[in-house]
Amino acid sequence: xxxxxxxxxxxxxxxxxxxxxxxxxxxxxxxxxxxxxxxxxxxxxxxxxxxxxxxxxxxxxxxxxxxxxxxxxxxxxxxxxxxxxxxxxxxxxxxxxxxxxxxxxxxxxxxxxxxxxxxxxxxxxxxxxxxxxxxxxxxxxxxxxxxxxxxxxxxxxxxxxxxxxxxxxxxxxxxxxxxxxxxxxxxxxxxxxxxxxxxxxxxxxxxxxxxxxxxxxxxxxxxxx
Amino acid sequence: xxxxxxxxxxxxxxxxxxxxxxxxxxxxxxxxxxxxxxxxxxxxxxxxxxxxxxxxxxxxxxxxxxxxxxxxxxxxxxxxxxxxxxxxxxxxxxxxxxxxxxxxxxxxxxxxxxxxxxxxxxxxxxxxxxxxxxxxxxxxxxxxxxxxxxxxxxxxxxxxxxxxxxxxxxxxxxxxxxxxxxxxxxxxxxxxxxxxxxxxxxxxxxx
Numbered sequence: 001x002x003x004x005x006x007x008x009x010x011x012x013x014x015x016x017x018x019x020x021x022x023x024x025x026x027x028x029x030x031x032x033x034x035x036x037x038x039x040x041x042x043x044x045x046x047x048x049x050x051x052x053x054x055x056x057x058x059x060x061x062x063x064x065x066x067x068x069x070x071x072x073x074x075x076x077x078x079x080x081x082x083x084x085x086x087x088x089x090x091x092x093x094x095x096x097x098x099x100x101x102x103x104x105x106x107x108x109x110x111x112x113x114x115x116x117x118x119x120x121x122x123x124x125x126x127x128x129x130x131x132x133x134x135x136x137x138x139x140x141x142x143x144x145x146x147x148x149x150x151x152x153x154x155x156x157x158x159x160x161x162x163x164x165x166x167x168x169x170x171x172x173x174x175x176x177x178x179x180x181x182x183x184x185x186x187x188x189x190x191x192x193x194x195x196x197x198x199x200x201x202x203x204x205x206x207x208x209x210x211x212x213x214x215x216x217x218x219x220x221x222x223x224x225x
Numbered sequence: 226x227x228x229x230x231x232x233x234x235x236x237x238x239x240x241x242x243x244x245x246x247x248x249x250x251x252x253x254x255x256x257x258x259x260x261x262x263x264x265x266x267x268x269x270x271x272x273x274x275x276x277x278x279x280x281x282x283x284x285x286x287x288x289x290x291x292x293x294x295x296x297x298x299x300x301x302x303x304x305x306x307x308x309x310x311x312x313x314x315x316x317x318x319x320x321x322x323x324x325x326x327x328x329x330x331x332x333x334x335x336x337x338x339x340x341x342x343x344x345x346x347x348x349x350x351x352x353x354x355x356x357x358x359x360x361x362x363x364x365x366x367x368x369x370x371x372x373x374x375x376x377x378x379x380x381x382x383x384x385x386x387x388x389x390x391x392x393x394x395x396x397x398x399x400x401x402x403x404x405x406x407x408x409x410x411x412x413x414x415x416x417x418x419x420x421x422x423x424x425x426x427x428x429x430x431x432x
Contacts (some may be wrong), residue, residue: 002236006229020227023314029290035291046241046294047248057389071229075241078232084336086306100359101299149347160307165298207306210346 001085004049005042005076009033012065013057023051026070034074036103038193040168043078044104077104078161079195086207087197089157093125097153099161099197106194109161113198114153115205119143128152129205132175151209153199158207161197168193235331238339241313242302243296254294308341311375320374327359327367341371 009030017025027048034045049094079085087099087107097114111118111127111214118129122145128150152160169190177184199205238396317338324334333352342348348368349355355364 001238002241003232004234004236005231006233008227008229028286031291032288035288037290037293039228042228044294046298047244047291049244073233075236075244076231080332082353083332084340086340102304103297131285160347162350203346210344 001077001079002046003043003076003078005039005074006052006071007034007042007074008069008071011070012063013068015064015066018066022057022068023054026054026068027049030070030074038168038194039076040170041143042074043076044193046077046103048072049075050115051214057187064086078166081163081165083163084159084160085197086160087161089153089155091155092120092153094122097127099159106191107161107197108194109197109199113164113196113200115199121150124152124154126152126154140200151206153206159199160204160207160210161199162201162204164196164198166195170225172220235335237317237335238302238307238309239314239317242299242309243314245299245302248291248295249299252287252295257416308339308375312341313376316374316376320370323370323374324367327363337367337371342377343368343372 011026011029012086013022013025013029020028030048035047037045039045047070049070051070053071057066057068059066082083085101087101090098090100090105092098095111099109100103101107111120114127115129115131118127120127130145130150132149169192171189171192175181203210288415291410304310320338321334323335329337329352336351337348340351341349345364345368348364352358359367
């Protein structure tokens with residue numbers, strides 16, 4: 001889930017922080033700038049791991065700020081493709097399940113990555129999986145199935161998912177658009193980083209599905225063998 | 226800003242958790258020191274140099290975005306469904322050594338450490354093509370190695386207790402001071418309460 005990224009930056013230390021040890025002040029400055037931010041192609045920054053190289057502080061004309069050239073290591077959240085992670089179901093919509101891991105919640109499981117056959121139950125606002133249903137059954141019949149055989153993916157449940165892909169979006173805010181003197185409302189911005197996950201395989205999905213499931217384990221082993 | 230290497234190394238959940246808990250302990254220690262300094266100054270009759278909401282010259286300011294991600298990530302990593310609560314640094318070192326004898330990729334080893342699979346089906350998800358690459362005995366051996374690396378399931382999760390341990394371990398001298406300060410403050414408070422009660426009792430006895 002977590003990586004170490006090496007970054008280079010120039011950091012200014014304000015005179016009010018001259019009383020603090022320079023490394024502490026620099027780490028605080030860097031954390032202020034990077035913590036809980038998404039860096040394009042790096043991931044979600046957690047905190048500074050350590051400083052690798054710090055140049056000499058220089059004061060430039062104009063402000064009393066001491067500027068340092070710093071090379072540092074940063075802890076970033078960016079699961080690699082095919083990594084298995086545990087997450088909590090945040091919400092379900094007709095086309096997607098949204099997962100959360102507390103500090104990050106742009107994790108999505110689209111319908112194509114749900115265990116087959118599964119369907120969305122609009123009454124429960126949750127997806128369910130019918131492990132016993134035959135492959136050729138359609139969605140209409142799935143919704144007619146017996147409620148006891150359905151395995152729901154309810155909000156708040158812990159699921160095990162595999163990371164399929166991740167995307168970064170760097171949308172520019174752009175100038176405000178005005179048509180005939182009226183400001184046009186902009187469409188909501190995409191989240192800058194999103195992860196798409198899958199629950200298709202054996203062992204993925206609700207963690208409770210796979211507890212005490214020796215028979216399924218054997219099946220899985222047989223399938224592979 | 227320049228990215229030199231976006232992925233220079235991988236970190237396990239346990240490493241990140243201990244780093245975040247250290248930050249959390251530092252933050253607590255700093256807040257306690259600030260409170261102590263303020264109390265001492267007030268006791269000495271000065272008006273406090275600490276203005277609420279502003280930083281003290283000897284302290285770094287509180288970084289709110291860092292606090293947010295720190296607290297949320299600690300919550301996630303210490304949740305009961307995570308194996309990190311049962312892990313220890315020694316356990317993980319032992320586990321990685323034990324895993325070296327099997328032909329596992331780096332990513333697979335990392336995930337075994339992070340997720341600590343104790344059931345075959347969990348291992349099956351992590352290791353690609355498990356049945357073809359490892360015999361049944363080998364699979365059981367890996368699971369046993371994982372099980373051996375885990376500590377007991379904590380009965381009650383007490384986040385404060387964990388943080389205090391870290392605070393005591395921290396080499397930062399201010400952590401010690403602040404802990405002492407807290408103890409003293411607590412004692413003073415207790416003394417007052419108990420003292421009043423005892424005196425009251427004595428009075429009753431005298432009567």
